[in-house]
Structures are given as C-alpha cells and as structure tokens.
Amino acid sequence: MNSRILMMEAGRVLVGTLVCALVLPFIVDVHTATLLTIYAMLALSLGFIWGFGGILCFGQAAFYGLGAYTYALAAINFNGAWAAFALAILVPAVFAGLLGALMFYGRLSDVYLAVVTLVVTLILFKFFNSTAGPTYRIGEARLGGFNGIPGFPTLTVPGDPGTYIYGAGLFYFTIALLALVYLGLRLTLLSPFGRIIVSLRENEERTELLGYDVRFYKSAAFALSGGLAGLAGCLFANWAEIVTPGLFSLGQSAEIIIWVIVGGLGTLIGPMIGAALLGYLKFVLGHQSAVDNSFIMGVLLIVVVLFLQEGLVPTVARFMKAGLRRPSSKKSRRQRRRKRAVSNAG
Amino acid sequence: MDFAVVVTVEILHSIAVLVLISSGLAVIFGMMRVINLAHGEFLTLGGYVAILGHRSGLNLYFCMLVLAPVVVGLWGLIVERLVVRWLYGRLINTMLATWGLSLAMTGAFSMIFGNTMTGIPNPLSGLTVGNYQIGGYSLFLIAAAALVMLVIYIVLKATRAGLIARGAMQRPDMAQAFGLNISHVYMTTFAAGAALSGLAGALLAPLVGLSPGSGANYIAKAFITVISGGASVVTGTIASAGLFGSISQIFTLVTSSVGGEIALLVAAVVLLRLMPVGITGRFFKGWT
Numbered sequence: 001m002n003s004r005i006l007m008m009e010a011g012r013v014l015v016g017t018l019v020c021a022l023v024l025p026f027i028v029d030v031h032t033a034t035l036l037t038i039y040a041m042l043a044l045s046l047g048f049i050w051g052f053g054g055i056l057c058f059g060q061a062a063f064y065g066l067g068a069y070t071y072a073l074a075a076i077n078f079n080g081a082w083a084a085f086a087l088a089i090l091v092p093a094v095f096a097g098l099l100g101a102l103m104f105y106g107r108l109s110d111v112y113l114a115v116v117t118l119v120v121t122l123i124l125f126k127f128f129n130s131t132a133g134p135t136y137r138i139g140e141a142r143l144g145g146f147n148g149i150p151g152f153p154t155l156t157v158p159g160d161p162g163t164y165i166y167g168a169g170l171f172y173f174t175i176a177l178l179a180l181v182y183l184g185l186r187l188t189l190l191s192p193f194g195r196i197i198v199s200l201r202e203n204e205e206r207t208e209l210l211g212y213d214v215r216f217y218k219s220a221a222f223a224l225s226g227g228l229a230g231l232a233g234c235l236f237a238n239w240a241e242i243v244t245p246g247l248f249s250l251g252q253s254a255e256i257i258i259w260v261i262v263g264g265l266g267t268l269i270g271p272m273i274g275a276a277l278l279g280y281l282k283f284v285l286g287h288q289s290a291v292d293n294s295f296i297m298g299v300l301l302i303v304v305v306l307f308l309q310e311g312l313v314p315t316v317a318r319f320m321k322a323g324l325r326r327p328s329s330k331k332s333r334r335q336r337r338r339k340r341a342v343s344n345a346g
Numbered sequence: 347m348d349f350a351v352v353v354t355v356e357i358l359h360s361i362a363v364l365v366l367i368s369s370g371l372a373v374i375f376g377m378m379r380v381i382n383l384a385h386g387e388f389l390t391l392g393g394y395v396a397i398l399g400h401r402s403g404l405n406l407y408f409c410m411l412v413l414a415p416v417v418v419g420l421w422g423l424i425v426e427r428l429v430v431r432w433l434y435g436r437l438i439n440t441m442l443a444t445w446g447l448s449l450a451m452t453g454a455f456s457m458i459f460g461n462t463m464t465g466i467p468n469p470l471s472g473l474t475v476g477n478y479q480i481g482g483y484s485l486f487l488i489a490a491a492a493l494v495m496l497v498i499y500i501v502l503k504a505t506r507a508g509l510i511a512r513g514a515m516q517r518p519d520m521a522q523a524f525g526l527n528i529s530h531v532y533m534t535t536f537a538a539g540a541a542l543s544g545l546a547g548a549l550l551a552p553l554v555g556l557s558p559g560s561g562a563n564y565i566a567k568a569f570i571t572v573i574s575g576g577a578s579v580v581t582g583t584i585a586s587a588g589l590f591g592s593i594s595q596i597f598t599l600v601t602s603s604v605g606g607e608i609a610l611l612v613a614a615v616v617l618l619r620l621m622p623v624g625i626t627g628r629f630f631k632g633w634t
Contacts, residue, residue: 056438102615102619103619106618106619106620106622107622108618108619108622110437110438111381111437111441111573112573112618112622114381114438114441115569115570115573115614115618116615116618116619118566118569119566119570119611119614119615120611120615122566122611123608123611123612126604126607126608126611127604127608129604130602130604250562250565250566251449251562254445254449257442257445258446261442291453291457292452292453292454292456292457293453294449294450294452294453294456295449295450295452295453295454295457296453297446297449297450297453298445298446298447298448298449298450298451298452298453299446299450300446301442301443301445301446301449302429302443302446302447302450305433305439305442305443305446306429306432306433306443
C-alpha cells in the first residue's frame with residue numbers, strides 16, 4: 001500500500017475530526033453530540049457490510065445491544081472497566097462471526113438473510129425482555145428484564161481508576177474512536193481483504209471462481225461489522241449509563257438502515273452524515289408532539305427508496321462535481337456562445 | 347382424554363392464528379415475490395377498522411368479515427399504486443420501502459388513536475370439555491383459518507381469475523402477449539393480499555388488545571411462516587404454520603409463553619439453515 005495515500009487519508013481524517021470536535025458542541029450540547037457520534041459509528045458498521053459487502057443485515061441492532069449488555073454485565077462483574085470494553089467488542093464480533101458462518105456456509109442470501117438476522121434480533125429482544133427477577137443473573141449482575149441494567153461502572157482514565165470519563169471527555173474519546181474506526185475501515189478497503197469484500201458485492205460467483213472462499217470472507221466481514229456495532233453499543237452504555245432491551249428492538253434496526261440509505265450507500269462518510277443528521281432531526285422532533293417521530297422516519301425511508309436511490313452524499317457529490325466542471329467565467333461563457341453559434345450555422 | 351382434546355384444540359388454535367396472520371403475506375410473496383414488511387400494520391389496520399365499526403354500532407361480524415377486508419384491501423390498492431409498483435423485481439428495495447410504510451403507519455396510528463390499548467369483547471362464550479374450558483372463539487378461528495385456505499386454493503385452482511394470476515406470475519411476458527394487463531393483475535393480487543390481512547387482523551382483534559405498535563408482534567411470525575413455507579401459497583403456509591404452531595404451543599405448555607415464542611424463532615432459523623428454499627421448495631414441489 002502506498003504510504004503517501006495513507007498519510008493523506010490520515011491527514012484528512014484528522015482535519016475532519018478536529019472540525020467536528022470543535023464545531024459540534026456549539027451546534028448541539030456535548031451530551032447530544034456524543035450520542036450523534038455513537039450513532040455515526042453504528043451507521044458506519046452497517047454502511048461497511050451493506051455498502052461494500054452487499055450484505056444487508058436487518059439485525060444490526062442485535063450486535064449493538066449485545067455490545068451494550070456485554071459491557072454492562074462485564075463492568076459489574078470485573079473491576080476494570082477496560083476489560084469490559086474489550087469484551088464488549090469481542091463478544092458481538094464472535095457472535096456475528098458465528099451467525100455469519102451459519103448463514104453464509106448455508107448459502108443463505110437476500111430475503112433469507114433478512115429473515116434470519118431479523119429473527120435473531122427478535123429472539124434477543126424477547127429473551128432480555130423476559131429476564132426480570134433474581135433467577136436471571138450473570139455473576140453479580142441481574143439482567144433486570146424490561147427495566148434493563150442501571151448503575152454499572154463506566155470507563156475510567158487509564159492509570160487513574162478514580163477518574164471517570166464523562167461529559168466532554170467522553171465526547172472527545174468517542175469522536176477520536178470514530179476517526180480511528182473510519183481510518184481503519186478505509187485501510188481495510190484498500191487492503192487485499194477489502195478488495196475481495198468489494199468484489200463479492202460486484203460479482204460473488206466470479207470471486208468464487210477466482211479461488212476465494214466466499215463464505216469465509218463474508219463471515220469475517222460480518223464479524224468485523226458486528227464488532228464495530230458492539231463498540232458503538234459499549235459507548236452507548238457509557239453514555240446512557242443504563243442498558244435496556246429496547247436496544248434490540250426492530251425500530252432500532254430500522255433506524256440504522258434508514259441512516260445508511262439516506263446518507264448514501266457505498267460510501268463510508270455517507271452513513272455517518274446520515275446518522276448525525278437524522279439523529280439530530282429525531283432530537284428536534286422529540287421536542288414537539290404534533291407529528292409522530294416514526295411517521296416522519298417512515299415517510300423519509302419511502303421517499304428515499306423511491307426518489308433518492310443513491311442517498312444524500314453521492315447525490316450532493318455528483319451535483320458538486322457537475323458544478324465544478326461547468327465553466328462559469330465570463331470569457332468561457334462567451335466562448336461557449338460563440339461555439340454554439342458556429343455549430344448552429346454549420 | 348379431556349386434556350388431550352384441550353391440548354389438540356390449543357395446538358390447532360395456534361396453527362390457525364399463524365395461518366391467518368400469514369395468509370395475506372403468503373399471497374403477496376408467493377404470487378409476486380414481493381415482501382410486504384408493512385404487513386403487520388395492515389393487520390393492525392384491520393383490527394382498528396373492526397373496533398371503530400363495532401363502536402359506531404355496526405354488527406361485529408359484519409365489521410370483521412366485510413368492512414375490515416374491504417377497507418384494508420382499498421388501502422393495499424392505494425399503496426400498490428403509489429409505492430410498490432415502482433419497485434417490482436427489486437426485492438430489497440420493496441422491503442425497505444414497505445418497512446418505511448410500516449413505520450409511517452405505526453406513527454399515524456399513534457397520532458390518530460393515541461398510544462393506548464383498545465379492544466373489543468370476545469363475542470363467543472367458552473365450551474366445557476370435562477373439567478376444562480375451551481374458548482368458543484378458538485374454534486371459530488380454526489374454522490375461519492381452514493375456510494380462508496380453502497377459498498384461496500379454490501380461487502387459484504378453479505377460477506379464471508386464479509388462472510390469470512398464476513399465469514401472470516409464472517411468465518409475465520407471455521401473459522402480456524396474450525393481451526393481459528400485467529399491471530392490473532399485480533394490483534389486484536396485492537389488494538387481495540391486503541384484504542386477507544385486514545380480515546385476519548379483524549378476526550384476531552377480540553383476542554389481543556390493539557396498540558399502534560401491535561404490528562411488530564405479527565410481522566416476524568408471519569414473515570418466517572411465509573419464508574419457511576416456500577413458494578407455494580396454500581401448501582407452504584399450512585405446512586410451516588403447522589410445524590411452527592405445534593412447536594410454539596408445545597413449548598408454551600412446557601415452559602412459558604416467552605419460551606414458546608423463542609422456540610418458534612429458533613426453529614425458524616434452524617429450518618431455514620437446513621432448507622434455504624423453504625419447505626415447499628424441498629418437498630411438495632409444484633403444489634399450490
């Protein structure tokens with residue numbers, strides 16, 4: 001891989017992150033900005049597997065919720081929150097890898113994939129919803145059923161277990177992680193592994209005929225995506241300081257899909273922008289009660305599927321490119337007019 | 347002996363509920379290869395229509411058996427014309443658009459009816475079998491499910507409309523060459539599926555309270571029943587509803603109602619892993 005590309009990409013990400021980190025807290029408060037950043041990471045996890053791997057997972061919320069629950073459970077049982085942090089990425093990744101293997105080695109695709117991921121999300125939702133009472137406990141932690149798990153220790157500054165990361169600190173930590181994840185995914189897409197993933201999206205049969213084990217690569221990409229969703233869930237647990245079964249709900253899964261498709265499928269930046277914009281929209285809509293929030297989300301999804309197939313970012317990018325290409329100086333306009341006159345005369 | 351009768355009725359009831367909630371989706375998916383993720387909300391709409399009709403003084407059976415299917419069928423017609431018809435052949439896009447519709451309808455319900463539970467009283471009293479009590483309405487539902495399946499089968503197999511529908515689904519180009527208006531066939535099929543959903547939603551309304559989010563309880567079950575059933579509308583629905591209904595009811599009796607639901611979902615995942623084309627893709631090939 002060219003190290004110059006790497007440096008340039010890293011530089012751009014750094015600038016973008018700094019701008020966001022400085023500007024976002026002025027638009028919305030730090031608390032909301034953190035949530036939007038977490039949403040962006042969640043959208044990124046689906047944007048990667050769907051936009052580049054061509055695998056539409058209807059149950060991304062499963063990995064998100066699993067990450068959050070793993071963090072909460074592990075943080076109560078272990079003393080160090082950072083072990084819980086690592087587990088919260090690892091457990092959803094392994095779970096996604098196994099689920100992916102189950103589906104891809106069974107050659108399931110589109111609708112069947114959708115059903116299985118949807119059903120698994122529902123199973124988790126139903127299970128965690130029904131775990132009220134003291135019989136359901138993992139180590140010290142009670143699962144708490146519908147009410148979820150409150151009051152687990154959150155992340156602390158490494159080396160100083162007394163100082164918690166919260167407020168602005170959590171925001172900067174989250175946005176730095178998001179930048180790292182974004183850069184990591186960029187590099188992954190440039191690597192041989194990433195290229196195989198993209199070729200899977202383009203033509204699975206041909207990739208297989210070239211000698212790649214499609215099933216393995218799909219499962220691995222699925223695991224990566226699941227791990228990222230888990231990371232987002234873990235950050236959410238730290239932000240909200242409570243985890244509830246609602247994280248596994250179908251509405252949550254739908255929301256992630258809407259973010260990605262509105263932002264722009266097949267880009268990494270699109271899903272993040274989609275998540276931040278729609279997350280903000282939800283926040284604004286939450287302050288009024290005239291129009292129901294899910295009504296707007298639903299109508300938005302229909303409109304995007306029907307009229308704005310590509311999503312926001314690719315559409316805007318195309319318009320901007322077209323705008324740049326069009327010569328707009330007086331001289332060139334005159335030249336064009338002359339050319340037209342000549343061609344008309346001819 | 348009495349206990350065996352009761353258990354049998356319970357299992358049949360659970361199968362009948364699955365048949366009813368998935369029949370509309372099965373018609374739409376089986377015939378047109380379109381997944382309608384707003385199916386749960388179509389059912390809820392049927393339920394609301396029945397409740398509103400009943401409250402305004404109309405006969406309950408008229409509301410359930412006539413009014414709800416007609417209203418939801420018309421709504422399906424509108425949806426097909428406005429949204430679905432632009433997306434034929436693009437499976438994932440239809441799923442996304444109808445999921446959007448599902449969210450929008452849920453939102454609309456809670457704006458119109460408020461975020462509360464509503465319901466209608468159960469119209470039939472129970473029957474006594476030895477020491478046990480069976481719901482009279484359960485028997486009514488079992489009969490209704492059987493009748494719905496029978497009617498779908500007869501319409502598809504023995505009427506001209508069914509012939510046209512099957513032909514148009516199998517070879518659209520050929521049907522068009524014979525002078526059929528494919529677009530109208532699709533429209534009618536979608537509306538018929540929606541009407542079935544309305545009927546099912548209304549029939550189930552006395553059993554469950556309705557809230558704006560009720561659709562979510564139906565959609566997953568309907569979805570897996572149809573997908574696991576495979577391409578054949580009637581055989582597939584009966585086969586997979588029979589399997590899942592029995593599994594879920596047996597686990598409900600042994601463990602709890604949540605245990606039954608989880609067993610159903612796990613069974614669906616295992617079944618799809620073993621038979622990715624559904625039951626009728628593997629056995630009963632070519633049945634309706």
